[in-house]
Amino acid sequence: MKYYRSHVLVCVDPECLKKGAHEVMDALQDELVAQGLIDEVQVLETSRIGGCDSGPELMVYPEGVHYSNLTPDDMAYLVEEHFLKGRVAKKFVTEEKAFTDEELGAPTAKEIRVVLRNCGKIDPENIEDYIAEDGYQALGKVLSEYTPEQVIDEVLKSGLRGRGGAGFPTGKKWQFARASQENPKYVICNADEGDPGAFMNRRVLEGDPHAVIEGMIIAAYAIGSNQGYIYCRAEYPIAVKTLRIAIEQAKNIGLLGKNILGTDFSFDLEVRMGAGAFVCGEETALMASIEGLRGEPRPRPPFPAVKGLFAKPSNINNVETFANIPQIIFKGADWYASMGTEKSKGTKTFALAGDVKHSGLIEIPFGLTLREIVYDVGGGIKDDKGFKAIQTGGPMGGCLPEAYLDLPVDYEALNQAGSIMGSGGLVIMDDETCMVDIARFFMDFTQDESCGKCTPCRVGTRRILEILERICAGKGHPDDIETLEYLCEQIKDDSLCGLGQGAPNPVITTLKHFREEYEAHIFEKRCPAKVCKALIRYEIIDGVCTGCTVCARNCPVNAISGERRQTHVIDPDVCVRCGICMQVCNFNAIVIN
Amino acid sequence: MTVEESNGKLVIQAVKNAVDRFGASKDELIPILNDVNREIGYLPSEALDEISKLLRVPKSQLFSVASFYRMLSTKRRGKHTIQFCESAPCHVAGGQAVWLAVKEHLHLNEGETTPDGKWTLLTTSCLGICAVGPVMMVDDDVYGNVDASLVPSILDKYQ
Numbered sequence: 001m002k003y004y005r006s007h008v009l010v011c012v013d014p015e016c017l018k019k020g021a022h023e024v025m026d027a028l029q030d031e032l033v034a035q036g037l038i039d040e041v042q043v044l045e046t047s048r049i050g051g052c053d054s055g056p057e058l059m060v061y062p063e064g065v066h067y068s069n070l071t072p073d074d075m076a077y078l079v080e081e082h083f084l085k086g087r088v089a090k091k092f093v094t095e096e097k098a099f100t101d102e103e104l105g106a107p108t109a110k111e112i113r114v115v116l117r118n119c120g121k122i123d124p125e126n127i128e129d130y131i132a133e134d135g136y137q138a139l140g141k142v143l144s145e146y147t148p149e150q151v152i153d154e155v156l157k158s159g160l161r162g163r164g165g166a167g168f169p170t171g172k173k174w175q176f177a178r179a180s181q182e183n184p185k186y187v188i189c190n191a192d193e194g195d196p197g198a199f200m201n202r203r204v205l206e207g208d209p210h211a212v213i214e215g216m217i218i219a220a221y222a223i224g225s226n227q228g229y230i231y232c233r234a235e236y237p238i239a240v241k242t243l244r245i246a247i248e249q250a251k252n253i254g255l256l257g258k259n260i261l262g263t264d265f266s267f268d269l270e271v272r273m274g275a276g277a278f279v280c281g282e283e284t285a286l287m288a289s290i291e292g293l294r295g296e297p298r299p300r301p302p303f304p305a306v307k308g309l310f311a312k313p314s315n316i317n318n319v320e321t322f323a324n325i326p327q328i329i330f331k332g333a334d335w336y337a338s339m340g341t342e343k344s345k346g347t348k349t350f351a352l353a354g355d356v357k358h359s360g361l362i363e364i365p366f367g368l369t370l371r372e373i374v375y376d377v378g379g380g381i382k383d384d385k386g387f388k389a390i391q392t393g394g395p396m397g398g399c400l401p402e403a404y405l406d407l408p409v410d411y412e413a414l415n416q417a418g419s420i421m422g423s424g425g426l427v428i429m430d431d432e433t434c435m436v437d438i439a440r441f442f443m444d445f446t447q448d449e450s451c452g453k454c455t456p457c458r459v460g461t462r463r464i465l466e467i468l469e470r471i472c473a474g475k476g477h478p479d480d481i482e483t484l485e486y487l488c489e490q491i492k493d494d495s496l497c498g499l500g501q502g503a504p505n506p507v508i509t510t511l512k513h514f515r516e517e518y519e520a521h522i523f524e525k526r527c528p529a530k531v532c533k534a535l536i537r538y539e540i541i542d543g544v545c546t547g548c549t550v551c552a553r554n555c556p557v558n559a560i561s562g563e564r565r566q567t568h569v570i571d572p573d574v575c576v577r578c579g580i581c582m583q584v585c586n587f588n589a590i591v592i593n
Numbered sequence: 594m595t596v597e598e599s600n601g602k603l604v605i606q607a608v609k610n611a612v613d614r615f616g617a618s619k620d621e622l623i624p625i626l627n628d629v630n631r632e633i634g635y636l637p638s639e640a641l642d643e644i645s646k647l648l649r650v651p652k653s654q655l656f657s658v659a660s661f662y663r664m665l666s667t668k669r670r671g672k673h674t675i676q677f678c679e680s681a682p683c684h685v686a687g688g689q690a691v692w693l694a695v696k697e698h699l700h701l702n703e704g705e706t707t708p709d710g711k712w713t714l715l716t717t718s719c720l721g722i723c724a725v726g727p728v729m730m731v732d733d734d735v736y737g738n739v740d741a742s743l744v745p746s747i748l749d750k751y752q
Contacts, residue, residue: 013722013724014725014738017738030610047724087699091704132723193721194718194719195679195719196681196682196718196719197680197681197682197723198719198721199719199722199723199724201719201721202722220706234627234664235717235718235719235720235721235730236720236721237733237735238735272624273623273624273627274623274662274664275623275626275627275663275664275665276660276662276663276664276665276717276718277661277663278718289623290620291619291620292619292621292622292623293658294657294658294661295661295662296661310620351723353681353682354681354682359682359723359724360724361724393609427681441681451661539622561640
């Protein structure tokens with residue numbers, strides 16, 4: 001292994017890139033070459049150091065010094081001060097403060113990094129980097145000091161719950177699998193992360209693959225399994241590649257394969273790739289897919305712990321669940337259980353998306369309120385607009401309005417509010433969002449991804465989508481709301497798997513919290529958020545319009561007429577509601593009604 | 594040798610390579626189908642016949658699997674496949690304009706293949722690279738922060 005005395009991580013998030021992060025990086029590298037330091041200092045790209053507002057920024061390790069507001073011209077001074085003279089170049093340091101282990105690398109004060117602790121910090125393709133961060137220590141501890149039962153007890157005590165979304169206690173799941181008498185048993189990692197906008201697992205797989213692998217080996221030891229599978233979606237080719245490299249490296253130094261660390265415990269691991277089917281994230285569908293079948297769910301019971309993959313006892317956990325395991329063992333269940341709420345312990349990663357200022361990945365302890373997540377961690381609503389709703393739990397989750405902003409985020413609280421934790425997607429919507437349109441958007445996704453095996457989901461989601469499309473098109477029937485409620489209830493109760501059971505959630509929650517918007521669409525043929533094209537009209541305000549003809553000349557369908565210097569008129573029958581006229585008007589004379 | 598015969602040979606060779614690589618086991622069906630699909634661009638009927646013979650699995654079952662997954666195709670696909678992310682985060686980041694630019698550049702609609710067999714245009718579910726949306730994938734190469742003006746230069750890289 002090549003030895004570097006310092007590592008420089010340059011943030012290449014979009015915001016920093018825009019401000020010239022690559023130019024800074026090039027200048028830094030040139031300067032290191034000029035000073036003959038290029039063999040001593042390694043420069044790497046990373047993301048989300050946390051100060052994109054004052055980018056371009058970089059971190060220097062092992063010191064952990066954070067420099068920001070950099071320009072290419074600053075690099076000569078920075079290299080001379082920091083790397084030649086060995087002192088912190090204070091003028092680029094914005095804040096100095098001591099961090100705890102968990103806080104180190106967390107971009108905002110309310111975040112804690114447990115699962116993401118190594119992401120962006122270590123080289124994922126180098127097992128030595130992981131080992132240097134206490135990697136595989138937990139495995140050593142388990143194999144030399146713990147019985148399988150003790151491992152399960154420790155995980156139970158930590159309070160860790162399934163991070164795939166359902167929140168079942170991980171230790172219990174392992175207990176069931178351990179109790180099954182049949183052999184062989186399988187350990188499966190669910191890396192089929194399909195929720196749109198949720199990419200927490202991808203980050204872990206690509207940034208810290210050994211944490212997942214170590215977690216799986218420990219699980220295998222606990223339940224008594226010798227063969228594991230990581231089922232990764234085909235949309236993540238880089239994650240698959242990183243995992244394969246990591247497995248190879250672990251095999252080479254005896255952490256996978258026969259007689260791990262000289263004990264009589266053996267465990268092998270294989271990566272299986274999906275082929276593009278959202279439903280394969282459901283555990284029974286996933287196992288069918290590994291077996292080489294259509295990825296259709298099977299009825300439970302029998303549960304996977306009894307009859308899973310190849311009809312053998314199987315334990316299946318999510319990427320994030322496994323990534324938590326090594327640290328729970330290494331630092332102790334009490335440390336882990338000290339974070340979070342009474343029933344939801346530890347931290348959870350979320351992907352913030354939508355109309356929020358700082359979108360991207362975050363990791364927070366359970367118990368933070370939605371308001372803290374949106375405003376303190378996420379920086380508030382984009383363009384300082386008003387908050388309208390937050391969708392938790394991905395396409396099978398629910399939309400919660402402002403009244404729920406002070407809800408502490410844990411499994412129980414979200415369920416009680418009618419939503420779910422899900423895998424961790426959080427879509428934030430501003431006050432210009434039409435909730436009927438949002439429900440339609442999510443239903444479009446689920447009906448497309450329904451595998452078609454059971455009727456309530458296959459037919460029901462299609463019928464709901466048709467009704468929502470009709471409502472958005474201004475052709476809603478007076479009894480549509482009632483029909484929607486009936487259909488939602490039926491689909492929720494009668495579908496085979498989580499996809500169908502969760503599919504109506506966006507509709508149920510928007511009907512509950514934003515019913516007046518549905519009513520406005522149906523009875524008044526009006527879209528209050530001015531989004532649904534069929535229900536809005538572009539109009540030109542008399543007196544404000546100067547008759548400059550810009551709108552008429554730019555209208556793609558010639559819907560605007562009027563003499564020069566006279567107020568123009570839009571023909572609503574011809575207008576296609578593209579909005580170009582409003583964009584080009586220099587006098588703000590065009591409004592939506 | 595006619596074109597059909599030489600194509601047939603290619604298909605049989607591709608199947609043989611895939612089966613050699615993963616083993617003639619039913620459990621390896623999806624990796625095998627993925628491999629052949631990648632090699633030939635789609636799964637022609639002859640390929641399914643050959644796999645059926647080697648794996649001793651009925652062709653009907655192969656078809657049920659091949660038609661289930663989005664990334665496998667039983668219809669002919671172009672030499673290069675473009676997968677465009679149609680999820681909400683990319684949509685919000687201006688994905689629609691890029692999508693229209695790609696469609697216009699290749700004169701294709703979703704699911705279509707160019708007459709010269711070079712390009713197939715598909716939409717995909719979330720690629721998980723939402724922080725750099727809009728995102729598209731050409732074969733195995735991922736492109737982030739794409740805007741409409743970058744489309745021609747990206748596509749020109751492929752022969």
